Amino acid sequence: MPQHPEPVVSELIDLLSLERLEDNLFRGQSRDIGTKYVFGGQVLGQALSAAQATVSASERKAHSLHAYFLRAGDIDAPIVYDVDCTRDGGSFSVRRVTAIQHGRVIFFCAASFQAAEDGAEHQVHMPEVPAPEDLDGNPSLPAERLAALPIKVQRWLSRRGPFEFRHVHPRDELSPPKRPPYQQVWFRLSEKVGDSPELHRALLAYASDFQLLGTATFPHGISYYQPNVQMASLDHALWFHRPFRADEWLLYSIDSPSAQDSRGLARGQIFDRQGRLVASTAQEGLIRVVPDASAAAHVPARS
Template sequence: MSSAVEAGVIDPPPGPRPPLGRILELEEVDTDLYIGRSHNDAAQRIYGGQAVAQALVAAGRTVTPERRIHSLHGHFIHPGNPGAPVLYHVERVRDGGSFTTRSVRATQAGATIFLLTASFQRRERGFSHQARDTSAPPPEELPTFEESVDPAYLAGTTWLPHLRANIAVDFRFPEEYPRVANSRGEARPPRQRAWVRTTERLAADPLIQAAGFAYTSDLFLLSSALPPHAVTIDEPGMQLASLDHSVWLHEEFRSDEWHLYEQEGLWTGGGRGLARGHLYDRSGVLVASTMQEGLLRLRK
């Protein structure tokens, strides 16, 4: 591991990045009631992964540390305002012999913006297998995104500076990012993958590391359904928004270290799209899976 990573600095791009460590530090204001903040007033709306991550932290703060998060399921109700705090109301649904269930309602100005159900499990041993294997060049051998694309494309794009300024995730693509091909009017299969990690070193607390991936997991996922249609989310008239989001955590891992995130757009229709993701560590072990349905509507 490089000294830069050990110092907590990971591929710093130009300009500030959202302070993810602070974002995940919720304030407890009452029993089962927490406040989360964006620390990024310049954003137009709260990034979906932030709502997922903060809701997970709120739920986890009401669970004994011996039980670890294994699945979460969320629904995005309304866009959140990054300039205002978010209240996270936790309901203690069940404390069983092996599993603990929590529900979380995130509100702003009295309106619900996000709902989460999270399940925690007492550690135990069981069967072990995975259906897929994967491999890719290690991230250290790959260029940064800015180094991998035509400077003319980079000069004309507006999405990358916005993403860099508002989402605290580093990424490197083993292959050409399909969005670049789509911008040339070329269709691609509904698959994409990237090495991902949080931009800063996070606390070793397993809950914070899991929340780090919950934050990361929303990045790019729904857009994996667009490559066959040769359009990008910048297309005039395109509406793209997450509707629901699920994460299953199979192993404990550090979200501030590189993992390979493979994404596949399974289906589009009726103004919606469905995508799934698989997260692998460097040795090819599947450590997490994701699913997301979202609005994909093109109005000419």
């Protein structure tokens, strides 16, 4: 690990390194990254970190996580994670994690762990896309366009986060055109970190919440950044297939097969540079277009 990693990277690692209060009880801090509520990826990464801390890493590794977001998280308060050691079988272990804030459950998930086994193997092919070195990073907005946006959105768009993203087909999120519901995005942690597979899985859980649900808005020409659009994750599934490093380029290939009843479904496949499928995701989320910006600002996203 570098002697002095960038602050945004070290802050993220600190965020995923929970305080152990009891054997199966943990506390994580929250960070304001410009979203109205706690970023869903933060809760996913912290919950997985809590679950992993109750399983012997040398014996079993996480292979899947299934989560539900129940309430919006308060960015100004810590989150307590209560881990139930549901089962330890001959090959598999299951942990149920409940996230609590202000005395209420805001999230829960089940994570499954498996001892290493040999068996049949196959995978789909990685899409043929340009290499990340051949793509531009996210361009900065002109100052006058940025100044016209709400303060929270300004902070989100102007921040330098711990992950670098390069879109194969960039979209103007402030004036989005209508287009088919799929995209490919290269991403990686912006600094090298240690070799712990548990850390890299928690980092991927965090990053997997970026880009995913937004793909369901593509055919409708709307965006999270528009003041009358309300979006929130409802559930999230994540499967780990093969070893990977979150600090090396990964391709996120996403599609959205359906949107209906103010909900959109998105699916993702994550490949490494060698074309190996290392993880898969799925998420359903709320997508509402409300009458005006004030309505979007005052209606809780999960009402």
